[in-house]
Each structure stands twice: as C-alpha cells, then as structure tokens.
Amino acid sequence: MLKVLICVAQRDLLLAFRRRSDVFSMLSFFIIVVSLFPLGVGPEPAMLQSMAPGILWVAALLASTLALNRLFAYDFADGTLEQMLLTPEPLTVIVIGKVLAHWIISGLPLVLLAPLLAVQYGLPGDAVLVLFYSLLIGTPILSLIGAIGAALTLGTRGGGVLVSLLVLPLYIPVLIFGAGAVGAQASGMGAGANLLLLGGVLAGALALTPWTTAAALRISLE
Amino acid sequence: MSLQTRQLACTRGERSLFTNLELTITPGNALRIMGSNGTGKTSLLRMLCGLSMPASGAVLWNGQNIRSNREEFNRQLTYLGHAAAIKDDLTAWENVVVASTLAGNPIHQIDAYDALDRLGLERAADLPARVLSQGQRKRVALARLQFCTHNPLWILDEPFVALDVASVTQLQSIMNRHLDNQGMIIFTTHQEVAFDDGRLHSLDLNQGEPC
Numbered sequence: 106m107l108k109v110l111i112c113v114a115q116r117d118l119l120l121a122f123r124r125r126s127d128v129f130s131m132l133s134f135f136i137i138v139v140s141l142f143p144l145g146v147g148p149e150p151a152m153l154q155s156m157a158p159g160i161l162w163v164a165a166l167l168a169s170t171l172a173l174n175r176l177f178a179y180d181f182a183d184g185t186l187e188q189m190l191l192t193p194e195p196l197t198v199i200v201i202g203k204v205l206a207h208w209i210i211s212g213l214p215l216v217l218l219a220p221l222l223a224v225q226y227g228l229p230g231d232a233v234l235v236l237f238y239s240l241l242i243g244t245p246i247l248s249l250i251g252a253i254g255a256a257l258t259l260g261t262r263g264g265g266v267l268v269s270l271l272v273l274p275l276y277i278p279v280l281i282f283g284a285g286a287v288g289a290q291a292s293g294m295g296a297g298a299n300l301l302l303l304g305g306v307l308a309g310a311l312a313l314t315p316w317t318t319a320a321a322l323r324i325s326l327e
Numbered sequence: 328m329s330l331q332t333r334q335l336a337c338t339r340g341e342r343s344l345f346t347n348l349e350l351t352i353t354p355g356n357a358l359r360i361m362g363s364n365g366t367g368k369t370s371l372l373r374m375l376c377g378l379s380m381p382a383s384g385a386v387l388w389n390g391q392n393i394r395s396n397r398e399e400f401n402r403q404l405t406y407l408g409h410a411a412a413i414k415d416d417l418t419a420w421e422n423v424v425v426a427s428t429l430a431g432n433p434i435h436q437i438d439a440y441d442a443l444d445r446l447g448l449e450r451a452a453d454l455p456a457r458v459l460s461q462g463q464r465k466r467v468a469l470a471r472l473q474f475c476t477h478n479p480l481w482i483l484d485e486p487f488v489a490l491d492v493a494s495v496t497q498l499q500s501i502m503n504r505h506l507d508n509q510g511m512i513i514f515t516t517h518q519e520v521a522f523d524d525g526r527l528h529s530l531d532l533n534q535g536e537p538c
Contacts, residue, residue, distance in 0.1 A: 112428040116417070123416040184410025185429075187378055193402040193431040327379050 109194045113202030114209075120179075121210045127175065132214055135168040139222045150227050157226035158236065158287030162280055165215045165240060169247045170272065172211035174265050176203065176255040177322070186259075190326060196319040204252050204315070212244030228291065235290040235300070242303045243283040249307075249314040250275045256321035279306060328389060328479055329353045330375065330511065335384035337370050344370060348384070350530055354479065354509040357502065357522055361515070362532030368515040369409050369484055371532070375513060376406045376482050388480075402431065405475040406482045411468040415457040419443055419467045422456055432474045442470040446497065461489040472501055481505060483514040495520075 121128055142160050143153055180186040189199050219240050223233045254272035258264040286299035335348040344367035352358050360368050373379045375386055377393045377400065386393050393400045413422050423439035443452045446466045451459055456467060469486065481502075487495055499520060502512055506526055520527070 108433050109428065109431075112425060112433070116414075116421075116425050119421075120414060120416050179414075182410075183414065184408045184412040185414065187406070187408050187410070188412045188426065188429055190378060191376060191401050191404060191406050192429050193398055195398065199429075 106194055106198055109192065110198050110202040110205075113189075113199050114206040117203055117206030118209060121206070127172075128210055128214070131168050131172050131211060132218065134171060135164050135215055135218065136222065138164040138167070139219075140225060143225050153226045154228060154291060155288075157223060157228050158232075158284040158291070160226075161219050161223060161236060162240075162243075162284040162287075165219065165244065166247060166276055166280055168215060169211050169244060169251065170269050170276075172207070173251040173255045173268050173272070176207050176252055177259055178255075178264070181259050181325075186322065186326060190323065196322065197315045200252065200315045200318045200322070204248050204318075207252070208245050208248040212248055216240040216244055228287075232287055232291040235296040236287045238300060239283040239286040239296070239303060242300065242307055243279050246279050246303070246307050246310045247276060249310040250279075252318045253314055253321055256318045256325055259322070259325040279303065282306070328511075330480060330513075331387040331390075332375070333385045333387060335371075335374065335386065336382045337367050337374065338382045339367075339370070343382075345532060346383075352511050352513060352528075354511055355506050355526065357506060357512040357514070357527050359514060359516065359520070359527060359529045360532065361529055366532040368532060372406075372482050372484050372513065372515065373408075376404055377401075378406075403478055404480050404482065405430065405472065405478045407468060407472070407484060407486060409484045411464055413456045413464050413467055416455060418453055418455050419448060419459065419463075420452045422467050423470045426468070426471045427474045430471065430475060434474055438474070439470070442473045443467070445473065446470055446494065462491055462494065465489045466494055469498060469501075472505075476505060476508060476510070479510050481510060481512045481514075483512065485515055485517075487516045487518045487520065 139161060142156070146152065177186060180189065190196060192199065216237065220233045220237050223236055228236065251272050254268045257271065258267045261267060282299045282303045286296040286303065289299055290296040329351055331351045332348055336346040337344040350358065360371060362368050370379065374381050377386070377397060388400050412426060417425065420436060420439040420443060423442055424434055424436060427434045440452055443449060446469065448463060448466055451463055456464060459467065465488065475481070486498060490498065503523060505512060
C-alpha cells in the first residue's frame with residue numbers, strides 16, 4: 106500500500122520537475138501579485154502592515170487554485186487515471202499520494218516564499234513567523250479540498266472556472282483563520298486560537314477529503 | 328473461475344447500443360469482440376472491468392458482482408485501455424515501472440529494461456515517450472503485460488493497433504502463452520488474429536448475438 110503511495114507521489118514530483126514551467130508560472134503569479142500591492146497602494150507602513158496578511162493569503166489561495174486543474178487532468182487525458190481506478194490498492198491511497206505531491210509542488214514553495222515577500226510590507230518578525238505557520242497548516246487544506254473540486258470537474262469544458270466556483274467557498278474559512286492568525290499576532294492578541302482552528306480544519310480535511318475525492322473520481326470516469 | 332454477464336445493456340445518451348448481452352468466458356479461452364465503429368466495443372470493455380456502470384444487468388466474476396468486491400476483482404484483472412496511459416515526460420522504462428507498480432506488481436528498473444528488450448525496444452528504453460512513434464508507444468504499454476501473467480483476466484482494447492508485423496506476432500505469442508496458463512483474454516480488434524484452435528470465440532456487436 107505504502108509502495109503505491111510513494112510511487113504515485115514520486116512520479117508526480119518527477120513529472121512536475123520535467124515540466125518546471127508550470128510550477129514557475131504559478132510562483133511568478135504569486136510573487137507578482139504580492140509585490141504589486143505595495144507599489145499600488147503607496148508606502149504607508151501602518152496601512153501596509155494591516156493589509157499584509159490578507160494580501161499574502163489571498164494571493165497564495167489564488168495561486169494554489171491555478172494549479173488545481175492539473176491535479177488530475179493530465180492523468181485523465183492519457184488514460185492513467187483509468188489504470189489508477191483499477192489497481193488492487195484502495196483509490197484513496199493513490200489520491201493521498203497525488204495530493205501530497207501536489208502540495209509539495211504548489212503549496213510548499215508558497216509557504217517558503219511568503220516570509221521573504223512579507224518583508225515588503227514591514228511585518229514584524231513574530232508576525233512573519235505566524236504567517237509561515239499559518240500557511241504551513243493552511244496550504245495542505247487547500248490542496249485537499251481542491252482535489253475534490255478537481256475530481257468533480259474532470260472532463261468538463263471550462264473546468265477551470267467551475268473548479269474555482271466550487272472550491273472557493275470552501276476555502277473561505279481557511280482564509281479567515283489563516284489571515285486572522287497573522288492579524289491577531291500583529292495586534293498583540295496572540296495567534297494561538299486561529300492556528301488551533303486551522304489545525305482542526307486540517308485534521309478534518311485529512312480524514313474526509315481523500316475518500317470524497319476518490320468517490321468523485323469514480324463518478325467522473327463513469 | 329469465470330467472467331459472466333447477465334442481461335447487460337448499454338445506452339449512450341438516448342441511444343441504446345446493446346441490450347440483453349450475455350457472455351461467459353472460462354479459463355484458457357479468448358473472446359474477441361467485433362463490431363463496426365460506434366457499436367459499443369470500448370463501452371462494453373469498460374463495463375466488464377467495472378469502470379462504467381451498466382444501464383442494466385450485471386457483470387459477475389466467479390458468480391459475484393464485480394462491484395461488490397472491487398479490490399479482489401482488480402487483483403485478478405489487467406486492463407489496457409484505448410488510451411495507452413503513457414506519460415510523455417517519462418522515459419519508456421519509467422513508464423513501465425510506474426504502470427506495473429500501479430497494477431500491484433512493483434518491479435525494478437532492470438526488469439523494465441528486460442521487458443522492453445523482449446519487445447525490441449532496447450534502444451528506446453531511455454528515451455522520453457514523447458519522442459517515440461505510435462507503434463513504439465503501444466509496445467511500451469504492452470510491455471507491462473509480461474508482469475501480469477499471474478492475473479487470470481486480461482481485457483485489452485485494440486492491442487494490435489499501430490503495431491508492425493513482428494510485434495503483432497510477438498503479442499499473439501504472449502497472448503497464447505497466457506491462454507496456455509489458463510488465462511482469459513477479452514479483446515477488440517479489426518485485424519485477423521491467429522490463435523490455436525478452439526480457443527478463440529467471437530462476439531459480434533453488430534448482430535448482438537454471441538456466435
């Protein structure tokens with residue numbers, strides 16, 4: 106079981122590495138959006154500091170939505186997904202492997218870049234640390250929930266827009282708690298409560314979404 | 328051990344492709360599904376391996392509905408679909424390793440090389456699948472059959488398409504060997520294929536009656 110999970114994750118990472126431009130375009134989107142805001146709204150430190158958590162989180166959320174289409178679409182097009190449905194291993198294991206690889210490709214780079222970009226907003230050190238933690242807990246949730254949307258919209262035309270419509274409402278709690286954690290830390294209230302709530306959402310998503318995604322994949326391939 | 332269908336029916340949109348289809352396949356036999364384009368050959372194969380739901384009727388493996396015991400059935404099944412499941416960005420041997428591991432038979436790089444060698448692809452093994460010809464890609468997809476000999480049921484959708492004469496002979500001998508080992512093969516093709524006597528049965532979807 107573990108072998109299949111590792112094989113799927115490794116394969117997806119290798120494919121992403123051989124098609125680096127996809128990952129770079131997503132990352133440059135994130136960097137550009139985050140860097141344009143300080144230029145657009147002006148160098149007022151207080152305003153920038155209060156806007157920073159929201160902007161960083163919204164940009165990360167949109168960037169990870171961009172990458173969602175690719176999660177299953179290529180495998181669907183070349184028939185690999187059919188083979189995945191017919192393995193003796195539970196489909197859930199394969200889904201977990203794919204989501205894990207997807208997070209490493211599209212979530213982890215955002216987590217690592219965000220603290221650097223936060224410097225432009227003059228966020229204090231402890232708030233940057235909280236931003237890092239909140240993204241570290243939050244981006245896996247985005248990948249897990251996004252996988253359901255990606256699986257449901259397989260094979261539909263204009264799936265990209267549809268996926269955002271389906272998934273963005275479910276992302277909103279993550280956005281609120283994630284950005285809220287940074288805001289709370291910056292205003293001196295402490296980020297503990299928000300981060301714990303995010304952790305709870307992550308635990309729930311880990312427990313439920315792989316099964317939901319597997320069921321959605323079966324429906325899409327009928 | 329047998330695969331059976333009970334009054335299988337398939338509809339695409341409003342159109343009914345076939346109804347009341349009954350077929351049985353037992354060890355050591357091959358079933359060739361024939362029919363013009365659009366008569367539902369691929370749809371039938373997808374139903375037989377449980378990828379799509381029949382409009383009515385059921386597919387039974389050893390008397391049990393395949394949907395009630397999916398993992399056990401998948402363990403006995405090898406399916407090569409219409410799409411070859413080849414990744415353009417992976418090399419030929421990586422494709423074989425991944426496909427075989429997904430099918431539940433983890434293999435090593437060296438095994439993949441051997442399998443490709445036997446199909447005459449020794450020089451293409453390290454090339455990305457993107458640069459291979461259609462026939463070579465097909466052979467890469469077929470290479471994994473060599474690791475599936477312990478799965479009794481093979482369902483192959485158009486396995487002979489795009490293959491050259493030598494590869495067709497080779498594939499036939501792989502299939503014959505599988506039948507020798509009491510395997511079962513269900514396949515579609517528009518080509519004439521030679522099997523040892525009495526093993527090959529045909530089902531013509533144009534008439535809807537097994538013959």
